[in-house]
Amino acid sequence: MTSIMNEHPQAARIHETAGRGLAIHCSGVTKGFTAGGNTIRALRGIDLDVRLGELAMLVGPSGCGKTTLISVVAGILDRDEGECRVFGQDFATMSARQKTRFRGQTVGFVFQQFNLLPALTAAQNVAVPLLINGVAHAAAIKAAKEMLDRVGLGERTESLPKQLSGGQQQRVAIARAMVHRPRLIVCDEPTSALDHETGHTVMRLLKNVALDEDRALVIVTHDARIFGFADRIFKMDDGRIVDVVRNPSASIGASGGDAHA
């Protein structure tokens, strides 16, 4: 009995360290699309580790597979080969229903085109992930209003998307991605429709509100103006990750980042 008593905390610590370490672990992930008889190999063997508490960016030329990669990571697209775990879970072993539930609870989304529901007010839009997770309407709206307050839109909870500026809409979208406290938030070009100033506001919100040591943020972007917010930048080309830049605020543009940092 003594030995078990002694071993238990140790085992737990080992487990914790493993869990804490990585939010996303991908190796050798491939994905192809068949279009008009041709197979497009969008991902050709992706090795990607994103740590807990990390803000990772994916950059690279158009068509290199960035969107495909975050779609696989977020569980809205099935990979062909390779290994991919998100918080230790593998989508390949889940049923469609389990995947849907996992997404609803664990993943938040921010889209380039905001993708707010035009007929819903800001508060109602933000409440959607909570409603999907079965939270009662009144409670969901209350939480949504609080979240809107945190992104600086406490006064605009009853506005429709079309009554808001692009930056405000993206803030609503970010509030929506965060309201149910998902552990992973994926963003596809969150700032490309915004001006410099607004883009920075949005990034600050993402970094300060959505990120803590138990969560991770993956952002696809072309926007060099926001590179400074990243902990690491993964450079992609032709379906592969070709380079990793650490602490880009210090070393952006410098070549020869450590691929296994």
Next chain:
Amino acid sequence: MNLVALRMLMGDKAKYLGIIFGVAFASLLMTQQASIFVGLMTRTFGFVSDTGQPDIWVMDPKVQFIDDLKPLQDTMLYRVRGVEGVDWAVPLYKGLLRARLDNGNFQTCNVIGIDDGTLIGGPPEMIEGSLADLRRADSVIVDIVGASTRLAKQPPIDPATGKPIGPRVPLKVGDFLELNDNRAVVVGICRVSRTFQSQPVVYTTYTRATTFAPRERRLMTFVLVKSKPGTDTRELCVRIRQTTGLAAYTSGEFSWMTVLYFMRFTGIPINFGISVILGFLVGTAIAGQTFYNFTLDNLKQFGALKAMGAGNLRLLGMIMLQALVVGLIGYGVGVGAAASFKYLSGQSELAFRMIWQIPAITACAVTVIVVLASLLSIIKVIRLEPAIVFKG
């Protein structure tokens, strides 16, 4: 999420109204056409309904419907009266006779001769005079529509222009009528149900009707029978048939027989059937098309919901709810419009009878429309890849 679904639906006003219009149009057309059809069919046996007292009609076995006149020998009356279970039996004459109008024209009239003694078989509603006035010499009762249209008298002629002054003058109590060269005096005006026969209806006694009618061996068209209390009318019909060799039907059977005859031997059901089917198809097409378009327009939104963890079942529920709402509203608008159509047409001659089965069947049809309309959308959304949310 139900609220989200409803907001989505109402977010696009034009499409929302378009879908409702499609369903409403289909409901209106189906309800209205079916009601007119039922109204017309009810008219076919209007005379049976008007003659309320007897519960059994006895006639020649070859008679197929109410206006199919095959007279019986008068002696049959006594044989019917002799059947066990018959409370009373009276003769009824029904025939087409020519009336001469004051301008010299002839007008065929539907003459009903009712039992002299009991006056059973008279009109359902007297407007002027009373049924008992038929006991006076040469008396007849004329229906109001006939009296004010086909039997109406010529207005006086303006000697200067040679044109008539004012409209035709309705036939009224005290006026004379010439039926088959027999003088008759109008002692009352009645109202009868509209029938398919547009001729004026003239009521008189059985004996007088037979004097008006051309001399023939057989003049009695029907024997009207009342069963004794506690007697099964269907069994009595069978007994009358067996004893007399005549056909005997309950009022309901005779009405239905008449409806079936008109359904089988006229184009009426086909014409209305086509309208109803057309309403159904056009409604389905409009509603289905707009609903599908609505879904396509909102595909990105459905994709976003799917990515954010809304399962197929939930999205299906949302679409069903949207379809249900437009279905209910469209149905309400359509059936309401059909009912107000009846109201607006008010006193006109339109045959319109919305029996409860019509809105009930329309409701089923609308359900089918809505299910068909949403089916395409549901398939589309279920097949939808959530990955489309990241597509620009």
